[in-house]
Amino acid sequence: PAYYTYKILSTLGLLAISITVLALVDTLWVQLINAGFLGFVFAQMGFIGHDAGHRQIFRSARNNEITSLIICFILALERSWWLDKHNRHHNNPNHLALDPDADLPVLAFTKEQALNKNGFFRFVVKYQAFLFYPMLLLEGVGLRLAGVQYVLANKIKYPVAEPLLMLGHFAVYFGLLFFFLSAWHAVLFFAIHQALYGLFVGSVFAPN
Numbered sequence: 001p002a003y004y005t006y007k008i009l010s011t012l013g014l015l016a017i018s019i020t021v022l023a024l025v026d027t028l029w030v031q032l033i034n035a036g037f038l039g040f041v042f043a044q045m046g047f048i049g050h051d052a053g054h055r056q057i058f059r060s061a062r063n064n065e066i067t068s069l070i071i072c073f074i075l076a077l078e079r080s081w082w083l084d085k086h087n088r089h090h091n092n093p094n095h096l097a098l099d100p101d102a103d104l105p106v107l108a109f110t111k112e113q114a115l116n117k118n119g120f121f122r123f124v125v126k127y128q129a130f131l132f133y134p135m136l137l138l139e140g141v142g143l144r145l146a147g148v149q150y151v152l153a154n155k156i157k158y159p160v161a162e163p164l165l166m167l168g169h170f171a172v173y174f175g176l177l178f179f180f181l182s183a184w185h186a187v188l189f190f191a192i193h194q195a196l197y198g199l200f201v202g203s204v205f206a207p208n
Contacts, residue, residue: 004048004057011044015074022180028188031181035189039196042140045074046201053083072162076169078147080156106135132206139198 018038025031049071051057055064072079085100092098096110108114108125117125124131147166156162177186 004051007044008048011041011048014041014044019176022176028185031185031189032192035192036196038193039140039198039200042075042193042197043200043204045071046077047204049075049077049082050086053079053086069158069161069165073165073169076144076147076166076173078144078150078156078166079158079162080154081147081150084150084154107132133199136199136202137195139202140194141198143198143201 014037018034018041021030021034025034048057049068052064052067052071055061057067058064068079068083071077089099089101094102096102096113102109103113105117105121106124107128108117114122114125124135144166150156151163151166174186174190177189181189
């Protein structure tokens with residue numbers, strides 16, 4: 001309890017600092033640093049969501065679910081999609097046919113997987129050693145797109161709350177950016193923030 005109290009409060013504090021800088025500072029280069037900093041903060045939020053998904057923060061399953069839903073709002077990370085994918089990963093870790101984290105269209109983990117790729121994906125896999133980190137820059141956006149696709153194609157546990165929380169995130173996120181920054185600066189902030197968020201999360205995930 002002491003660890004998670006510290007972890008949650010400190011991460012929320014970092015989020016508050018980033019939003020304060022966004023609201024009060026007009027200097028572009030400071031905001032670009034803030035965008036990278038917010039990418040780090042979002043990754044920390046994702047790790048809290050990971051632990052809540054494993055129901056390891058609270059003894060109560062309900063409290064862990066509430067935490068997961070809060071993270072769904074803060075990150076626009078679809079809760080039911082992540083739980084389904086992550087549980088299948090833990091049930092069959094690194095099993096090429098059953099682990100969704102070992103069956104990715106843009107990566108190959110074996111020669112057989114590489115040879116089964118076609119078209120654009122075969123080209124990417126051919127140069128994956130060089131493209132891996134650039135592709136991680138798109139991971140943040142990719143996670144959101146995968147969540148949206150899951151909602152459209154599957155039954156989710158909270159069919160009203162989860163989509164509304166995701167939509168609420170985008171409304172608040174882009175509302176803050178375009179309210180406090182000019183349009184061009186907001187787009188630049190978004191690009192750097194999402195790219196570094198993806199890079200950080202992917203760089204932690206890959207070696208594990």
